[in-house]
Amino acid sequence: MEYDHTSDLHQDFLNLLENSEDFNVKFEIGKEPNIKEFEAHSLILSTRSTYFQKIFSKYWNWNEEKEVPVFKKPNISPLTFEILLKYIYTGTLSVDDEASFADIIVAADEFELQTLVQQLEKHLIQNESAWQLPKDFIKICQHKQFPNLGKYALDLACRNPKLIFESKNFLQMEQDILIQLLKCDDLELKEFEIWEHLIRWGIANTNSTTIDDDLTKWTPMDFNNLENILHNCIPHIRFFHMSPNDYAKVRGQFKSILPSGLDAEVIQYFLNLNANPSFNVLKPRVSDYPFDSKIVNAKDAALISTKPILSKASSKDGAIMWSKRKGPCFSKDLCIYDGSSSESSYNNLFDFSELLDNPNDYDVKFKVGKMPNVKEFEAHSIILRARSNNFLKALSNHSTKRKDIIIFRKPNISPLVFEILLRYIYTGVLSIKNDSINLVDIIIAAEDLGLLRVCQQLEPFLLLNETAWNSPKDFLKICKHNGFPDLVKYSLESICKDPQIIFESREFLRMEESTLIQLLKCDDLKLEEVEIWKYLVKWGIANIDPILNKNLKGWSSMDFINLEKTLRNCIPHIRFYQMLPDDYMRIKAQFKNIIPNSLDNEIIQYFLNPNSSQSFKGLPLRTSSYSFDSNIIHTKDAALIASWVDGKQENPYPILCGISRGPCFGLKDLCISNVPSREGTSHGSIVDLLENPNGFNVKVKVGDVPNVKEFRAHSIILCARTNNFYKAFSAHSARYEDGVITFMKPSISPLVFEIILKYIYTGLLTVDNNTSLVDIIIAADDFGLPKLFQQLETHLLHSASAWNFPKDLLTIRQHDRFPNLSEFALKSGPTVIVIKVRNSGECIGGYNPLEWFSVDTDDERSHLLSPSFSLYSTTNSFIFSLTNRAIPILSRVSSEHEAIFCSNSKGPCFGLKDLCVTHSHKDIVGTSRQYSYEKKIINSETFEIEEYEVFQIFDKRSNS
Template identity: 30%
Template structure:
């Protein structure tokens, strides 16, 4: 039997805080005027906190062997609570107001006291949900870019879906960070009328520019331009073509000057003649998760399922279809485990025109087993067998029809020709790939053979509209890059380019997560990465003649043929090529592939994101390491400033 005396141990350790003789650390906190000094003991700090263990390594001792740590961004009252926790393991939150508890959680996380941070997070969700709802912007902007606080993020995501007005109508809505607002606007499941979303976005944009006149009728051209620049990343996410004509005239028209002329023209044309093709990208309506989804007519549901540009995971589409089918048959038992053979047959008949439109071969194996298998009786035996076979052996030929992945995302806001939702021709092709090539994060670049005898009858799919081979580079860039690959002193003519640039990955289509790069480029050799730098005309990138290997970890890649570059574009008149100097580290494969993408040299061209999105946290860079120097001939940017990206593409270089 063990006797535990933790209470007395905690009490005795807490007494050390009053020891003014044996301390060897001074911690100064808070801003000038409120600054306060606390004494502590390095041995306690080191063993209780990995954060302070690292900090103490970096601070020198004075003549009295005392180390002084300065933390001006933590208030004295908060740090006193944290210090008592370090020594005694006790935090009394009953005497603290909710905002103090929230700030304590944030600071505990920064100081790497995960145990305390997680406990406070749970406390806020379980006991202070009302406060969290009314202080959405304050809390959300603190946790949005963090890799922690997953429960709080789930809490707020649930609010965004079910009670979005709590956010939009909150007093501090206009203090929401742009990135957080964008993440909300991207959602297909917002239960808010689109015109109200427009109103909220305009309200937010105006609030960021307090010098704008109160009455927009008095605005100058410069005033509208100011708002347009502020909202440049938000405006493309509005579903304009799902706003009524009356609301367009009453609410949108007064701000038409912040919209591109082509878009405004298409909005008016669509209001007058909705069946006439338009040029602007038509985003899908926010209908998938709406409460009235199950009341959709079958034809409307089918038209949605045919779309290649639904920004929804395929397994979620499956869930919605099952939900819709069950809702059409209210007599079915609530628990599908209790269903009879006749019950499954009823659902199968109800969904007979919808089931062929699911992209089964782009659903992960785990989701197949968890979500699809319980309803396998509504699928044809051949299809179910092929789904299982493909999950186990994705390279083995199958008989069932393999529909392409839904590859067009809301980020792809270029001027692609696209028809309105009412027209039958709803899909857009990517001409770079053969018709049967499926490229997904789970099964990178797998070619599925489809014999002539197909067992599934599907509706006739309309022909696809060809788009440009790239949304970043043009044919002149291809000629220049091809010349560099072949080490030519002059650039190939456009009619004499020896290579085809076959698209493997596009960020706006496939996602901006570092993991996506490794999943989709794994196994490909002879590739070029091109990146559009956010906020500039810059196009930078690198050529890797070697094979990308997502299993390599902390590994140097040796080659004499790689190079990095920047391309002429817009105001940038000249391209730059920088060839490898030290071939021992032409490229580097980091172990943390959820953070790092391609890395040429040390950081001469490197893509990185701590929030798993290259467009967000400005951690990509093209700079020479001050300690190790450059592995390439010269810098490809004039600035060492880190950056986010607007988009990026990876091409496989194929000899014609």
């Protein structure tokens, strides 16, 4: 069970930042006159950033004084630093319109906040409106550690050049950034305009205040200075692509700064376009060619003109044809009829089957299969690269060559399967006409070759067609491939339903250990545990010595040692405690040497005292081993209903139990606490402070003798998270020893306090089934955690399974601070009714959280609204249908004042008409019309009931 209170945690740490009474670090941020001072806590900063961890460690190694250190950051603006400081404390980035994302990402990179850097980079690339041009463009281009962002910034500048070139920032731009812009083919400015902007930039960077705007007044030194400034930029100006008139203006003013000989060659080029200049003629910018097309743009036109065509003419005869009826034709490969492209011709363009059947110019060979069934295939690397990323990678760094032919060996794929997939690569058609071909072999080979589309098509087909499987071999093959989690799940479920297909097959003895362990972990494996053990021993013997004597009396000690080594990783997954004691004792007598002593002792202790606490009991009971006493529903149905009772919408609870308890469903009865990892949680590292409490200044001694435990903590976090601790520190209601504050809490158990302390530090509440929620809520009230108290109270009021009876009842009634829980503790009687409909076999039912026929009208707390009609009010009841177990229907009450209706003449009824049971003179009849609940659960308004069952929902399966 887990509650997520991280939003509260964020707010608490924001308050800590904004009211930093215990700060021990100062920062001076910005340049004059815009300097601002910030106060912070080194503990928080070091926990969240390795950068701060390093600078603080270095500072305190060299400075033993207890003065507050001041760190200066003139390169970061106060606004940017404030945003990042709040992010460090809260995990939330809040940016207003004034802040620059470029400034933030550069500063975040300096502070080594890599998760934030990755998120900001993605945001800037996907949101053009997030850029402040030209400032952000210049900022990003100055920092080489963002190559993708730098590329995007250049593209953005090329599409919006005037925002860059006509800004004040342009004149202060560094030369290398300007050269990056000049190199861009996509710069959407005429070349003469680029030249004019370059001259402006050059004049502004000559560091001369005497240069006149009138060029006629320039001295030779002025031109010389300008040439020196522009020396590295001029080679990137595309003079050959200016108009003659524009170039005449350039040479008329600045001929003296042009490279020697360039002027003459440009003039010669304009006079004779076939001239071959010695200077490198840069290709024209895309913007120089306004391209009039609604289908392709200038870039596409440039690609067509400069790249080789995919499908070259194979015959010069009839390569190009034209007729009034057809329009232009490229032989028969691509024709235009009445202005539309021929669809069949399009298919021919990409069908390379002829190239596969007659592999001229091949440069790849495949040797496929194992001896004696090995076959060679020839192929073309260009096709393989285009069709598969796996081949793209393999062919880019291949090392196996013979006369320029690249050789691949695929012994794990059969020639027949490879031929099908190679033809698919060339044609795009997956054709399987041979019934002997195994689809599982094809999907595994397709994954190996990187043919994702084939995998995507075959996987649903295999999931929906049981006959497509060649079991058991196929099941075992799939289980070895992590690339198909759904197929692995399907395979395991199929084996669990009919385990003999695997365990009695030859393939079982050759099964890999990892696959066998997958099977042993399955809760649904329909075998008695003693049978599973026998199969495991059989597998173990086959994998050490197949001819080993089956009579154990003839075994040597080395035989047992070898068997123990072989089964060492499998034995922990055998659920010995589910066996009968006699069965286990027989196993022990035969295989005592291979069962760990600690495990053997625990099992014996468990058989002597089933209520003893043993580590192996964490393994759930196999579903097949517990006979659920119902003719209508099974254990998985019960688990789903239990999850609905606890307010869940879809997923059933896992089924967990021990022999002495039977199955348990719901929150508190689970035997394993499953706390999912929280990727991206901003304070995931704060828990490290608790587990390794360096710099602690608080001790809390918890529990009563002899069960006393000491915990260490940090006052700034305790005060930030709970008012009661803040008041306790302010009132000095604690002992001080050597600067460490000590609290005594004898009334709280160490286990409960540890849970509460982790909640204070992380915002997450993790509770296993050994801990009482009532004890936790009392402690939460004691420490002043109102949000946690409210959620626990709500949960306890709505989930009877969360109570540990009778202990929790007695505990809660001893505390007068919890009137709602005390009232709830006096109630009982929730039930589930399950109905099987005659003829159709439909399975429907309902959950009543109240007692049926409770008519205590004098009790003010009664849910009874009308004593004459026995009408009850509740928001927690529901009705359901399990007819289609793949898509069950859950219908919760929509009119709470009509939730439950009872009368002696009618029997139980959910809502006024939604699901009612009545007794006729012959049969039990049901009626259903949607009225007081969200959904209709059965189409028939009247139906005969073949049988129905009533299950009482107990607070806990065992009081022991």
